[in-house]
Amino acid sequence: MRAMVLARPGTPLELRELPVPEPGPGEVLVKVRACAICRTDLHVVDGELPDPRLPLIPGHEIVGVVEARGSEAADGPGVRLEVDRRVGIPWLGWSCGECAMCRRGQENLCPRAAFTGYTRDGGYAEYALADARYAFPLPDRYDDVEAAPLLCAGLIGYRSYRMAGEADRLGLYGFGAAAHLLAQVAVHQGREVFAFTRPGDEAGQAFARSLGAVWAGGSDESPPEPLDAAIIFAPVGELVPAALEVVRPGGTVVCAGIHMSDIPSFPYRILWEERTLRSVANLTRRDATEFLEVAPQVPVTARTRTLPLAEANRGLELLRSGEVEGALVLVP
Numbered sequence: 001m002r003a004m005v006l007a008r009p010g011t012p013l014e015l016r017e018l019p020v021p022e023p024g025p026g027e028v029l030v031k032v033r034a035c036a037i038c039r040t041d042l043h044v045v046d047g048e049l050p051d052p053r054l055p056l057i058p059g060h061e062i063v064g065v066v067e068a069r070g071s072e073a074a075d076g077p078g079v080r081l082e083v084d085r086r087v088g089i090p091w092l093g094w095s096c097g098e099c100a101m102c103r104r105g106q107e108n109l110c111p112r113a114a115f116t117g118y119t120r121d122g123g124y125a126e127y128a129l130a131d132a133r134y135a136f137p138l139p140d141r142y143d144d145v146e147a148a149p150l151l152c153a154g155l156i157g158y159r160s161y162r163m164a165g166e167a168d169r170l171g172l173y174g175f176g177a178a179a180h181l182l183a184q185v186a187v188h189q190g191r192e193v194f195a196f197t198r199p200g201d202e203a204g205q206a207f208a209r210s211l212g213a214v215w216a217g218g219s220d221e222s223p224p225e226p227l228d229a230a231i232i233f234a235p236v237g238e239l240v241p242a243a244l245e246v247v248r249p250g251g252t253v254v255c256a257g258i259h260m261s262d263i264p265s266f267p268y269r270i271l272w273e274e275r276t277l278r279s280v281a282n283l284t285r286r287d288a289t290e291f292l293e294v295a296p297q298v299p300v301t302a303r304t305r306t307l308p309l310a311e312a313n314r315g316l317e318l319l320r321s322g323e324v325e326g327a328l329v330l331v332p
């Protein structure tokens, strides 16, 4: 199979010809039809996350079709993953099921967890393996390319959204793949969305308004009224004090990314009055099942741009430059 491989962090991915992997016990072999590019892939490739598997096939927003089952393949969440079944493979690839975090329902924080496209091979390839218990049947209303960004931008975005609480006025910093999906859920649920983009990004602000944002502006601007909560998707530490400044007393700021530049020091008064600052890490299988149920009801639609698998490096560059509206999806 063809695969885009990271040999060493900080170097471009290499197009390689590799043997199709064999599914082990409990695994399924999936023929990849689409794999979205996530900002986390950029952090992995740039070496900003510790200890990736090397060499590594990145990619954790995989849509594909089960081609073979390993011995004793366990059932997926409620559904048996038969051959020919279309499934999505997200970032959480495995968790131990035994530790205190797993038993508490926080498998996203399992210290032994394995992550697709980071500590396990991912979907920048023609085939991928998944533990059958961590792969999800996908709603029929989405085609393969549309479904791919739901698997991380959607799922982890949705977890961040839940952590923001019952916010009537919700700020989204960084209006990319995740925010453009979440804005649709928030508007559908009757909330007011305030979108913050890079200063001067008028196209991004117009895009946000077209999805129902009541206000869109630069991240250096203040919204017309204080927000109940804000989610920061951009990996920029300066946005943390900026968001705290515009959230009301008792409000919440959620950092949704896996990596962020250092947060500058800020006066205690912007955290005081019971504002909460928290992060979100990874996802649980429950987040996945919930979001995949909610998405078609809205219905959430992903703005996508496709690229051939061999152009993964160009896709990563486009994401880095911030020139992407919606989500980039690789097609083998």
Ligand SMILES: [Zn+2]
Pocket: 095, 096, 097, 098, 099, 100, 101, 102, 107, 110, 111, 112, 113
């Ligand atoms: Zn565990």
Ligand SMILES: [Zn+2]
Pocket: 038, 039, 040, 041, 060, 091, 152, 153
């Ligand atoms: Zn991701």
